[in-house]
Amino acid sequence: DIMIWALSQNDPQGWLRVMQQDPAEAAAFLDRLDGDFKTHLDRYKYASRFDAAAGEYHRQEGASFLGDLEARLAAGGPQQNAQNETGGLALWGGAMGLLDFAALPFVRQFRIAGPQWFDSRPWPHLHSWLRGFLDSPEFASIMHKYTPWQPGEDGIAFPPG
Incomplete structure (x- = not known):
């Protein structure tokens, strides 16, 4: 909702x-991303806070959702063209947009929870799409990585500058 409003x-x-162009497709995707997938991400990444034994489940x-993203990226999404103007993959319509930038942070977190497992799938x-995002100047x-504050140092005001 915040992304759409902004x-x-x-x-x-x-x-x-x-x-x-396809509001029903977008709404269904975002509901699944922010519903079932986010629930499974949280319970996998933070299994010790929920039910550690259920982490694998x-x-x-x-x-399963990530496999669907892989298939969508491989097929070029519902539209015919999977390459955007920068040569990267996109989930819908040939250029990265709302669906990509809504999903990428969650996919990144899923990878962080088990990078060796994720990278072996x-x-x-999906790997190329995520890597393109992680390697982007944006x-x-x-x-930006900040060094942890130490006693006696000046703090960093936000926004910096």
Whole structure:
């Protein structure tokens, strides 16, 4: 909802085109992402906070959604063209947009929970899509790594500068 609201205020790259061209598809995808997948992600990544014995179950259930993303990326999404203008993969319509940028942070977190397992899955398109995001200048600019504060040091004011 926050992404849609913000993009309705300013959408210079056309991320909302999926909401205009296929609102039912977009809504179903976002509901599944923010519903079942997010639930399984939390219970897999934080299994010790929920039911540690069920962590494997939640990993497999989340992997089902990731497998669907792999298939969508491999097929070029519902539209015919899987390559966007930068040569990367996209979930819908040939250029990255709302669905990609809504899903990428969650997929990144799923990988962080078990990188060796994630990287060993037969998901070449998903791996490439995620890697393209993680290696992008945009990601680097929003995920700047700060050194941990130490007593006696000046703090960092936000926004920096």
